[in-house]
Amino acid sequence: MKKLNGEALKLIDEVVEAHKSEPGPVIVMLHEVQDKLGYIPFEAMEKIGNAAGVSAAEVFGVVNFYAQFTTEPKGKHVVNVCLGTACYVKGAQSLIDEAIALTGAEVNRTSADGLFSLDATRCLGACGLAPVCVIDGRVVGACTKKKIAEEINAIRSAEATQETLPA
Protein backbone atom coordinates (compact mmCIF):
# COMPACT_ATOMS: atom_id res chain seq x y z
CA MET A 1 0.00 0.00 0.00
CA LYS A 2 1.34 3.41 -0.99
CA LYS A 3 2.05 5.74 1.94
CA LEU A 4 0.15 8.99 2.01
CA ASN A 5 2.13 12.21 1.87
CA GLY A 6 2.02 14.73 4.70
CA GLU A 7 -0.27 17.06 2.80
CA ALA A 8 -2.94 14.38 2.37
CA LEU A 9 -2.69 13.38 6.03
CA LYS A 10 -3.04 17.03 7.08
CA LEU A 11 -6.11 17.39 4.87
CA ILE A 12 -7.71 14.32 6.45
CA ASP A 13 -6.99 15.72 9.94
CA GLU A 14 -8.62 19.02 8.99
CA VAL A 15 -11.74 17.26 7.66
CA VAL A 16 -12.01 15.16 10.82
CA GLU A 17 -11.49 18.19 13.06
CA ALA A 18 -14.14 20.20 11.19
CA HIS A 19 -16.87 17.56 11.45
CA LYS A 20 -16.18 15.35 14.45
CA SER A 21 -18.74 17.08 16.69
CA GLU A 22 -21.54 16.91 14.13
CA PRO A 23 -24.23 14.25 14.29
CA GLY A 24 -23.56 11.32 11.92
CA PRO A 25 -20.09 12.58 11.02
CA VAL A 26 -18.83 9.48 9.20
CA ILE A 27 -20.69 10.05 5.92
CA VAL A 28 -19.97 13.78 5.97
CA MET A 29 -16.25 13.19 6.48
CA LEU A 30 -16.11 10.46 3.86
CA HIS A 31 -17.77 12.73 1.30
CA GLU A 32 -15.33 15.51 1.99
CA VAL A 33 -12.27 13.27 1.82
CA GLN A 34 -13.55 11.69 -1.42
CA ASP A 35 -14.11 15.19 -2.88
CA LYS A 36 -10.73 16.53 -1.87
CA LEU A 37 -8.47 13.51 -2.44
CA GLY A 38 -10.51 11.72 -5.10
CA TYR A 39 -10.61 8.53 -3.01
CA ILE A 40 -10.71 7.28 0.57
CA PRO A 41 -7.34 5.97 1.74
CA PHE A 42 -7.14 3.51 4.64
CA GLU A 43 -5.57 6.18 6.87
CA ALA A 44 -8.73 8.27 6.47
CA MET A 45 -10.93 5.34 7.51
CA GLU A 46 -8.82 4.92 10.64
CA LYS A 47 -8.90 8.60 11.56
CA ILE A 48 -12.62 8.93 10.83
CA GLY A 49 -13.32 5.78 12.84
CA ASN A 50 -11.30 7.09 15.80
CA ALA A 51 -13.11 10.41 15.76
CA ALA A 52 -16.57 8.82 15.47
CA GLY A 53 -15.92 6.05 18.00
CA VAL A 54 -16.28 3.20 15.51
CA SER A 55 -13.71 0.80 14.05
CA ALA A 56 -11.93 1.35 10.76
CA ALA A 57 -13.62 -1.87 9.60
CA GLU A 58 -17.04 -0.33 10.16
CA VAL A 59 -16.02 2.75 8.20
CA PHE A 60 -14.75 0.45 5.46
CA GLY A 61 -18.19 -1.20 5.41
CA VAL A 62 -19.77 2.20 4.75
CA VAL A 63 -17.23 2.98 2.01
CA ASN A 64 -17.96 -0.35 0.35
CA PHE A 65 -21.71 0.14 0.53
CA TYR A 66 -21.86 3.44 -1.35
CA ALA A 67 -20.80 3.39 -4.99
CA GLN A 68 -19.65 7.02 -4.90
CA PHE A 69 -16.75 6.15 -2.59
CA THR A 70 -13.60 4.56 -3.95
CA THR A 71 -10.60 3.23 -2.07
CA GLU A 72 -8.00 3.90 -4.71
CA PRO A 73 -7.15 6.99 -6.74
CA LYS A 74 -9.01 7.27 -10.04
CA GLY A 75 -7.01 7.19 -13.23
CA LYS A 76 -6.56 10.30 -15.33
CA HIS A 77 -9.27 8.99 -17.69
CA VAL A 78 -12.36 7.06 -16.69
CA VAL A 79 -13.98 4.48 -18.95
CA ASN A 80 -17.42 3.34 -17.81
CA VAL A 81 -19.20 0.42 -19.42
CA CYS A 82 -22.84 -0.15 -18.52
CA LEU A 83 -23.53 -3.72 -17.49
CA GLY A 84 -27.27 -3.23 -17.00
CA THR A 85 -29.53 -5.81 -18.61
CA ALA A 86 -30.23 -3.97 -21.89
CA CYS A 87 -26.53 -3.30 -22.43
CA TYR A 88 -25.48 -6.74 -21.29
CA VAL A 89 -27.71 -8.53 -23.80
CA LYS A 90 -26.29 -6.31 -26.52
CA GLY A 91 -22.72 -7.38 -25.83
CA ALA A 92 -21.43 -5.10 -23.05
CA GLN A 93 -19.23 -7.89 -21.73
CA SER A 94 -17.20 -7.89 -24.94
CA LEU A 95 -16.72 -4.11 -24.51
CA ILE A 96 -15.43 -4.66 -20.98
CA ASP A 97 -13.05 -7.34 -22.25
CA GLU A 98 -11.77 -5.00 -24.95
CA ALA A 99 -11.35 -2.17 -22.46
CA ILE A 100 -9.42 -4.41 -20.06
CA ALA A 101 -7.10 -5.47 -22.88
CA LEU A 102 -6.51 -1.90 -24.08
CA THR A 103 -6.29 0.00 -20.80
CA GLY A 104 -4.52 -2.60 -18.67
CA ALA A 105 -7.05 -1.85 -15.89
CA GLU A 106 -9.19 -4.53 -14.30
CA VAL A 107 -12.90 -3.84 -13.72
CA ASN A 108 -13.41 -1.18 -11.03
CA ARG A 109 -9.66 -0.66 -10.83
CA THR A 110 -7.04 1.73 -12.15
CA SER A 111 -4.28 0.77 -14.57
CA ALA A 112 -0.75 0.51 -13.19
CA ASP A 113 0.30 3.61 -15.16
CA GLY A 114 -2.54 5.60 -13.57
CA LEU A 115 -3.90 6.56 -16.97
CA PHE A 116 -7.22 4.70 -16.93
CA SER A 117 -9.88 3.61 -14.48
CA LEU A 118 -12.34 1.08 -15.79
CA ASP A 119 -15.74 1.02 -14.14
CA ALA A 120 -18.63 -1.32 -14.75
CA THR A 121 -21.84 0.49 -13.90
CA ARG A 122 -25.48 -0.41 -13.52
CA CYS A 123 -28.14 0.94 -15.89
CA LEU A 124 -27.37 4.52 -16.83
CA GLY A 125 -30.95 5.20 -17.89
CA ALA A 126 -30.08 5.33 -21.59
CA CYS A 127 -31.12 1.80 -22.56
CA GLY A 128 -32.33 3.00 -25.97
CA LEU A 129 -28.66 3.60 -26.81
CA ALA A 130 -27.49 0.19 -25.57
CA PRO A 131 -24.79 -0.85 -25.24
CA VAL A 132 -23.61 2.34 -23.58
CA CYS A 133 -20.12 3.46 -22.57
CA VAL A 134 -19.24 6.74 -20.90
CA ILE A 135 -15.72 7.91 -21.55
CA ASP A 136 -14.48 10.84 -19.47
CA GLY A 137 -18.11 11.81 -18.96
CA ARG A 138 -19.07 11.59 -22.64
CA VAL A 139 -21.80 9.11 -23.57
CA VAL A 140 -20.97 6.75 -26.43
CA GLY A 141 -24.18 5.01 -27.49
CA ALA A 142 -24.47 1.86 -29.61
CA CYS A 143 -20.91 1.22 -28.53
CA THR A 144 -18.92 -1.46 -30.31
CA LYS A 145 -15.52 -3.01 -29.69
CA LYS A 146 -14.24 -0.88 -32.56
CA LYS A 147 -15.66 2.34 -31.07
CA ILE A 148 -14.33 1.75 -27.59
CA ALA A 149 -10.93 0.82 -29.04
CA GLU A 150 -10.87 4.04 -31.07
CA GLU A 151 -11.75 6.09 -28.00
CA ILE A 152 -9.11 4.49 -25.81
CA ASN A 153 -6.45 4.65 -28.53
CA ALA A 154 -7.25 8.33 -29.15
CA ILE A 155 -6.72 9.08 -25.46
CA ARG A 156 -3.43 7.16 -25.50
CA SER A 157 -2.22 9.06 -28.58
CA ALA A 158 -3.20 12.43 -27.10
CA GLU A 159 -1.36 11.56 -23.88
CA ALA A 160 1.73 10.42 -25.80
CA THR A 161 1.72 13.65 -27.82
CA GLN A 162 1.51 15.74 -24.66
CA GLU A 163 4.45 13.87 -23.16
CA THR A 164 6.64 14.63 -26.16
CA LEU A 165 5.75 18.35 -26.28
CA PRO A 166 8.48 20.64 -24.94
CA ALA A 167 7.65 22.03 -21.49
Ligand code: FES
Ligand atom coordinates in the same frame (compact mmCIF):
# COMPACT_ATOMS: atom_id res chain seq x y z
S1 FES B 1 -28.89 -1.09 -19.23
FE1 FES B 1 -27.31 0.17 -19.97
S2 FES B 1 -28.24 2.11 -20.08
FE2 FES B 1 -29.79 0.86 -19.28
